[in-house]
Amino acid sequence: MITSRLLRLTLVSCLALCMGTVLRAQDASYDVFNPISKYLTQGDAESLSAWFDDNLEISILANTSTSSKNQAKQILKGFFDAHTPRSFDISHTAGKDNKKYALGTLNAGGESFLVTIFVNNSSDRYKIQLLKIDRVQ
Numbered sequence: 001m002i003t004s005r006l007l008r009l010t011l012v013s014c015l016a017l018c019m020g021t022v023l024r025a026q027d028a029s030y031d032v033f034n035p036i037s038k039y040l041t042q043g044d045a046e047s048l049s050a051w052f053d054d055n056l057e058i059s060i061l062a063n064t065s066t067s068s069k070n071q072a073k074q075i076l077k078g079f080f081d082a083h084t085p086r087s088f089d090i091s092h093t094a095g096k097d098n099k100k101y102a103l104g105t106l107n108a109g110g111e112s113f114l115v116t117i118f119v120n121n122s123s124d125r126y127k128i129q130l131l132k133i134d135r136v137q
Helices: 002-029 033-042 045-049 069-082
Strands: 052-060 063-068 085-096 099-108 111-122 125-135
Touching: 033 045, 033 085, 033 099, 033 111, 045 069, 052 069, 063 069, 069 125
Parallel strands: 052 125
Antiparallel strands: 052 063, 085 099, 099 111, 111 125
8 A cells, every 4th residue: 555655656746747847848949929920910019018028129110219018009009000010920030048039021001111029038928128110121
């Protein structure tokens, strides 16, 4: 009876360790740019702003400012109102440690825009620290 309990305890411990390893591996492979891309494609400033840091740099068509999360949401909403998004495709991503960036092309309002996004992971959550949208020349 003792050996049966010991065997079960050992089995449960091994499963827990294995599952922890699998979960950590999934966390490491998580692509923060998937939901961000989705919200850019949809022109959803409200949902995208949930990814904004409390203060971030936002640059829309060469108008750059450091804004609060709420101000940046309003600036982005104004851009989406004037340029209805059709698609967003990421062409390049890179990162090191807790910082990542992505470059992509947003097709909106019949024009193409180059989008740059910098995110930082703090407190186990990625936040956008820079969002830049410029016309493709």
